Amino acid sequence: MKPIPVSAVVEIIGGELVKGSAELLIEYGAYRLKQIKHKRTMFFTNTKIVNWQSVSAFFPLVIVTEWTYRLREIPDGVTIVKVDDMTNAYWQFVEHYRSQFEIPIVAITGTAGKTTTKEMVKHILSSEYEVVATHLSNNSRTELLQNLLRISETTQAAIFETAVGAPGDVLGAGRYFQPSIGVITNIGSHHLNYCKTQEGYIEAKAEMLQVVGKGTLIINADDTNTKKVNLRGFQGKVIRIGKHNADFLVSSITYTERGMRFILHHEGKQYVVKMPGHGEHQVYNALAALAVVHEVGMPLARAIAQLATFRKLNKQLQILKGINGSMLIDDTWSITTTSLDAALHVLNKLGHGKKKIAVIGTITDLGAWGYNIHKQAGEIIYKHGVDVLITIGEHASIMASKAQQLGLDAEIYSFKNNMLARRLLKKIVDHNTVILIKGDMYSDAIHELAAQLRRRREELA
Known part of the structure; x- marks a missing residue:
């Protein structure tokens, strides 16, 4: 301060x-x-x-x-x-406090990818700017004043997450930060307990347009729900990222041993981009981050070089050595249908030719929409396919039932706690297995199981 x-x-x-x-x-x-x-x-x-x-x-x-x-x-x-x-x-x-600083301030919202995109922007800009940012995902209403007051005389840029728990949350954050650049990473299905409907949730995310005003809005041109945001009347600049009709256009996306590689097309030039972290969703996060820092004023070539040194966050599709010589994908940071879709895509890519096991917990903050959203999750699991599906928690079993009803060709198990799941996994997992464990950061059962599935240090000796 x-x-x-x-x-x-x-x-x-x-x-x-x-x-x-x-x-x-x-x-x-x-x-x-x-x-x-x-x-x-x-x-x-x-x-x-x-x-x-x-x-x-x-x-x-x-x-x-x-x-x-x-x-x-x-x-x-x-x-x-x-x-x-x-x-x-x-x-x-x-x-008054906010008015003292004429610096680029970035506000990032979205169902998935907020924290990763924010951390990428912070990492890239920090190579040349004095930057402050939301700490990890501490983006609740109670943290807004603390985050604003982190800006001081030496700050040259600031990046904040603006979460949506209810309508008005983005507007509230905007009153504090008054961002010059706003990002909507994507819009899935979440926090329907307060937003009531999918349309209400989309409108809550679209509050970013009012927050940015005449500034710059960066959106995912490929995201179905983001396309429903009404941009008529928006007086600012719109930058689109994606595979089609985008200002930051991506092509030739490939998986590598250490992460992703793709070609970025921007203003008639092509750039080869290499980044840590697996999954096409990470490519979209990177595109959004590159669009932000370019808008701030950093040349793309320098930004891309800095992105290559980014260290992805723990528990976000983190690749680890698992029990019995398996590969463990720990994605227990959060769970929405959007992030589940991305995680299963990564499981299928990294698990090609191996036994693929998905361990999935309950999706929270859905209210009366819980049953329908868990059914949608079951449809997503069926679409991607796995060899073994294990759900943990009463509501998570709805996913298993729906996937089974659709004809998922897999062994399917539903457990109320992690104890029986752990016993089963110890029996069926080997070196030719890839396990995805997906859940919420507030689920003790999922976090305990993820820790138990890691290969112990003494086993590494």
């Missing part, structure tokens, strides 16, 4: 300094108690603090509040700024 004196904050938010020093420099911000982790934090709150001892380790502390405190209630080390409307004061501060 760019340090700011209390006197400046009082002026910005139209407050009154009730107690404390006007010269105190504020270096952090928070609007929840658990976010106070440092001294010199400014805390916006509608709750009256009674237990000052609980925050005494972080004095000096600045409180922005509507509450009227008796001066004798307030311990030394606490500065109080009184406002009439705390919410209004909060947004006045946020908008």
Whole structure:
């Protein structure tokens, strides 16, 4: 955060300094108690603090509040700024802070690929720019202020994820970040418990158009649901990535031992691109990242060279040595029908000529749509085909039932927990086996099983 004196904050938010020093420099911000982790934090709150001892380790502390405190209630080390409307004061501060920085700010949304695309952009730009970015996938509403305040005087570019848990989430993030570049990686089926319908989910992702305004929007021209986004009336620049009718056009996609290789066509030139990580979905992530950094101002040749040194994230189609000499593909970062489709495609490519086993957990955040989306997942499994299908969890069994109903030619097992799955896998797995384990980062059962399927260190000796 760019340090700011209390006197400046009082002026910005139209407050009154009730107690404390006007010269105190504020270096952090928070609007929840658990976010106070440092001294010199400014805390916006509608709750009256009674237990000052609980925050005494972080004095000096600045409180922005509507509450009227008796001066004798307030311990030394606490500065109080009184406002009439705390919410209004909060947004006045946020908008003022953002207005201080005229730098490229990128906002990335999408059902799958947000984190990887963001990390690719960060990795490429960091070779020439001072960059801040969302930490891993910490993109919830509660992290938005913290992410904004990571921008400081030395920052030259910023990249943030804008997730959709409900309608309005992208708009909310946009109010903080006011991005000049927006990315929609793809639109699948997710968070239907709050978005209610597929159309509602598409509209929630399309809020990115309002967020970007007259800036640049980067979209996947090959994605079916993204094509449904109404671009009429959008006043900014649209950059399309994909295999057809795209500004960043890709061809000759091939799998290599270490990742993917493809040809990028842009503005009459061709570039050979090599990148770590397997799967065509990774190619789309890379295309989006290259489009972003080129828009920021980095020449494509330099960006492509930097992309080749990118290290893919753990638990995102991570290739490991598995039990009994098998190959393990750990894709337990998250699960949607979009990412499941991509993961099964990779399983079939890497498992060609071998026994292919898919271990799949429940898809979350679907609400009343859970049954239908799990049926769609079963259709995806049937489309790709596997030799052995194992599902873990009650709702995941819907996938197995649908795939079986469609005629999947495979051994099919549905377990409520990971214990029986582990026992079965130890019996049927050998050196000629590739196992895909796919699930949600919040599923303890899936993560435990993934850890158990890794080859133990002592076995490597």
